[in-house]
Amino acid sequence: MKNKIYLVLAVVLAFFFQRAFFSEAFAQNMDMTEEEMEVVLSFSSKGHAAYDKEDYQTAVMYYEKAIALQDPYADTYFFYALSKKALDDYQAAIQKFAFVVNKGDKLHGGIMRIDESLFWLADIYYHQKAYDKADLCLQKMGKEEEPNGEFLFYRMVEDPDMSWTFNVNPxxxxxxxxxxxxxxxxxxxxxxxxxxxxxxxxxxxxxxxxxxxxxxxxxxxxxxxxxxxxxxxxxxxxxxxxxxxxxxxxxxxxxxxxxxxxxxxxxxxxxxxxxxxxxxxxxxxxx
The missing domain is CATH 1.25.40.10 (Tetratricopeptide repeat domain)
Known part of the structure; x- marks a missing residue:
């Protein structure tokens, strides 16, 4: 348990370090000034804070501001989709989950969100009784691998102790x-x-x-x-x-x-x- 807490803290600290470190790099790669990137990160951070409070309308508002400025972080698009799903706007959720699946390898942190996005697409399609579409999403899961070759999502399902890494209850x-x-x-x-x-x-x-x-x-x-x-x-x-x-x-x-x-x-x-x-x-x- 203690090791797990240390690991979570390490991941959180690494996340904030990467945001600070990569903001300038992303700004340069996207013809964006560091100040402009800070504005993008401010919007996405406010979106995440609202999402954590289950204030999905406010989260959507801030995520849309960040997305309009081409936020390079996958989490912005992923949590925007989850917010839209929570608001029963399934078409918008499908579009953004699909965006993460298709563009995740080009977004910062995107690989970690591809399998989750595929699962939530499958979940939406299941509840819409589009079972063949849901199955196609499941078949695509596990295509992106970690360096050790293990499939992220299915490893989480097999090992519930990993569930803290994901936004899906195993x-x-x-x-x-x-x-x-x-x-x-x-x-x-x-x-x-x-x-x-x-x-x-x-x-x-x-x-x-x-x-x-x-x-x-x-x-x-x-x-x-x-x-x-x-x-x-x-x-x-x-x-x-x-x-x-x-x-x-x-x-x-x-x-x-x-x-x-x-x-x-x-x-x-x-x-x-x-x-x-x-x-x-x-x-x-x-x-």
């Missing part, structure tokens, strides 16, 4: 990646990420998602176990319907009949057809 990242692959019927890959989430913070929603993936790849006992765990804390008709289907596949007809009866007692009108269909399957397979 459990949330694992959940979104798992859900994207589940929607694309890549259930074996989805299972690995759902399991990461459950191991870190068990919850009924991810248990249900994992049960569906287990069912989809024919791992019925594992699916039954997850659904049973969900039912311990959440009694709703559709969970009993899913477990009934799993138990029919396992040949446990008596237990399936109990689940169907329980589902019927809790039934929501939207699930009536599914209940009737499962009754028909039970009659044909449980003789």
């Amino acid at each position: 459990n949330y990242a694992s959940l979104i990646i798992g859900n994207i692959w589940s929607k694309l019927n890549r259930h074996n890959e989805a299972l690995a990420y759902f399991t990461k989430v459950i191991e870190a913070a068990d919850n009924t929603v991810t248990r249900f998602d994992r049960a569906y993936s287990y069912l989809s790849v024919g791992k019925y006992q594992e699916a039954e176990a997850d659904l049973t765990k969900v039912i311990e804390t959440t009694e709703v008709d559709f969970v009993y319907l899913w477990r009934a289907e799993v138990r029919i596949k396992l040949g446990n007809c008596a237990a399936a009949a109990e689940d169907l009866a329980k589902a019927k007692s809790l039934l929501e009108p939207a699930n009536t057809d599914r209940l009737e269909k499962l009754y028909q399957i039970q009659k044909s397979q449980c003789k």
Whole structure:
């Protein structure tokens, strides 16, 4: 823990040292005076301060001033995109995340933000139900490597202790990646990420998602176990319907009949057809 604190402090000090050191160099490279660069850095710093306070409107205002002056720091564009996402302006967020992905290697600190930007693009596309676009973003992740050859983002997901380096919660990242692959019927890959989430913070929603993936790849006992765990804390008709289907596949007809009866007692009108269909399957397979 103490080493981690020292490392964080070292990174922070290095960041401010680099800003001071590079401001003159960037100014020269961009036909900008050092005074003009200081104005740019002042705007971006005020944007970061507002972002940290979750004052996203103010953050956007200052970031736009810095961007208009061609701020050379990737963080300005990245946190502008995050601010726009927080304000539900997804089109603007997509544009700036894409800018970081495409231009990150030319911006100061840009390599560190490419994988994060790709993840947030995937996250936005997932919630827009554009699963193929989300998957393309995931496929591009890991293309930029550190000198030691390790992929920045996936190393963070594998090692939650690295999460302080990133603006992505590793459990949330694992959940979104798992859900994207589940929607694309890549259930074996989805299972690995759902399991990461459950191991870190068990919850009924991810248990249900994992049960569906287990069912989809024919791992019925594992699916039954997850659904049973969900039912311990959440009694709703559709969970009993899913477990009934799993138990029919396992040949446990008596237990399936109990689940169907329980589902019927809790039934929501939207699930009536599914209940009737499962009754028909039970009659044909449980003789």
